[in-house]
Amino acid sequence: MASEPQGGLTEYIQHHLHHNTVSLGDGAFMKIHVDSILVAFLLGAVFCLWFWLKARKATSGVPSKGQAFVELIVEFVDTQVKDTFHGDRRTVTPLALSIFMWVTFLNAMDLLPLDAPSWTVKTAAGAEVAHHTFFRWVPTADINTTVGLALAVFFIVLGHGVKAKGGLGFGKELMTAPFHASNPVVVAILVPFNFLLNVVEYLSKPVSLAMRLFGNMYGGELVFMLIAGLFAGWISFLPGVLFNTAWAIFHILIILLQAFIFMMLTIVYIATAREHH
Amino acid sequence: MDINLTFLGQMVSFAILVWFTTKFIWPQLNHAIEERQKKVADGLAAAEKARAELKDADAKVANEIKQARQQANEIIERAQQQANQIVDKARAEAIGEANRVKANAAEEIVSMQQRAREELRGWVGRLAIQGAEKIVQREVDANAHKAMLDQLVAEI
Numbered sequence: 547m548a549s550e551p552q553g554g555l556t557e558y559i560q561h562h563l564h565h566n567t568v569s570l571g572d573g574a575f576m577k578i579h580v581d582s583i584l585v586a587f588l589l590g591a592v593f594c595l596w597f598w599l600k601a602r603k604a605t606s607g608v609p610s611k612g613q614a615f616v617e618l619i620v621e622f623v624d625t626q627v628k629d630t631f632h633g634d635r636r637t638v639t640p641l642a643l644s645i646f647m648w649v650t651f652l653n654a655m656d657l658l659p660l661d662a663p664s665w666t667v668k669t670a671a672g673a674e675v676a677h678h679t680f681f682r683w684v685p686t687a688d689i690n691t692t693v694g695l696a697l698a699v700f701f702i703v704l705g706h707g708v709k710a711k712g713g714l715g716f717g718k719e720l721m722t723a724p725f726h727a728s729n730p731v732v733v734a735i736l737v738p739f740n741f742l743l744n745v746v747e748y749l750s751k752p753v754s755l756a757m758r759l760f761g762n763m764y765g766g767e768l769v770f771m772l773i774a775g776l777f778a779g780w781i782s783f784l785p786g787v788l789f790n791t792a793w794a795i796f797h798i799l800i801i802l803l804q805a806f807i808f809m810m811l812t813i814v815y816i817a818t819a820r821e822h823h
Numbered sequence: 824m825d826i827n828l829t830f831l832g833q834m835v836s837f838a839i840l841v842w843f844t845t846k847f848i849w850p851q852l853n854h855a856i857e858e859r860q861k862k863v864a865d866g867l868a869a870a871e872k873a874r875a876e877l878k879d880a881d882a883k884v885a886n887e888i889k890q891a892r893q894q895a896n897e898i899i900e901r902a903q904q905q906a907n908q909i910v911d912k913a914r915a916e917a918i919g920e921a922n923r924v925k926a927n928a929a930e931e932i933v934s935m936q937q938r939a940r941e942e943l944r945g946w947v948g949r950l951a952i953q954g955a956e957k958i959v960q961r962e963v964d965a966n967a968h969k970a971m972l973d974q975l976v977a978e979i
Contacts, residue, residue: 576828577828577829578832583829583832583833586833598847601849602851604855606856606861607862613855617852617855636850637845639849641841643844643848644844688829690830690832694831694837698837
């Protein structure tokens with residue numbers, strides 16, 4: 547598809563930035579990205595199946611290598627949670643583990659060949675169908691995925707806040723923190739400011755979570771596409787391979803780092819929500 | 824960059840994932856890990872205890888060996904004393920026996936001497952009478968001269 551160097555690359559990139567979309571109704575909102583949902587769900591299922599199989603046969607005796615590896619990941623996550631969050635970890639660690647593994651898996655899709663889906667469709671159904679079929683298989687480079695994750699985390703954080711302080715206590719803290727006062731009149735004056743500040747603080751959390759992950763993965767994907775443009779010419783082919791390899795190796799770091807950051811921030815938000823001010 | 828219903832779908836996926844992990848993955852794995860941690864801790868404690876016990880046992884064994892050696896020495900000493908006593912006793916008995924035998928022999932010698940002397944004396948008396956008969960040429964009345972003969976025999 548990227549046969550022409552100039553307009554070809556632009557078209558190539560634009561083509562690869564299209565999601566496989568299904569419209570459920572009128573308007574821009576009533577659409578679903580089938581590729582993101584499908585890949586994310588499948589990878590989540592892979593994670594569940596893998597860990598479930600290991601967890602089912604887990605023994606406290608000498609572990610198999612597979613079990614040891616899984617335990618390594620679980621203990622790593624649990625250590626992070628333990629260091630940040632001081633309380634009942636029975637729901638927090640599984641949450642952190644799910645986030646870490648799922649985001650890692652979704653990010654890692656970036657390392658698979660960019661053109662593999664279109665090549666498959668082209669081989670199976672011809673170039674004409676491939677031209678109209680879109681499939682992006684990095685779900686975290688789709689802002690819907692990261693927003694969905696971040697919003698879920700946001701609600702979980704709110705839930706932890708309400709559970710730790712009670713509905714009234716949580717509402718009261720929204721109004722009276724972070725600016726405290728002993729005089730009731732001053733307290734009343736400070737209510738709107740406190741409330742506004744807290745709303746901004748709470749909303750900034752999911753926004754930053756979603757944007758950080760999306761930006762990193764989207765940017766990474768774009769760089770892959772630009773490098774893929776180098777493969778179009780004979781002279782630039784070898785540099786293209788070198789750049790691609792270098793970027794892929796560097797991207798491994800980003801994949802794990804972004805997953806780790808998403809997990810850590812979630813834990814930190816939960817720990818903060820449970821704190822009393 | 825368009826936000827649409829996809830994010831709701833991803834939220835549902837995520838919720839399922841978290842539920843599954845909380846329910847089926849984390850408890851089992853955590854249980855296994857904690858159990859193993861406990862086992863390892865117990866094992867280390869047991870090893871430490873065993874080491875201490877070994878040390879105690881070593882000390883006890885050394886002590887016992889020392890006592891046994893002492894006892895053995897005592898027994899040997901006593902046995903030597905006993906042996907000496909037995910030897911002494913045997914020697915004393917042997918000496919006593921020898922003395923007795925010697926005394927018996929001496930007595931016998933003396934009695935044999937006596938008998939020989941008596942016999943000799945008889946012989947001498949008879950020879951003397953015969954000689955005297957020859958000299959006197961007649962029969963000597965043994966009875967008449969008995970007193971004189973006895974005196975003669977006693978003088979020999």
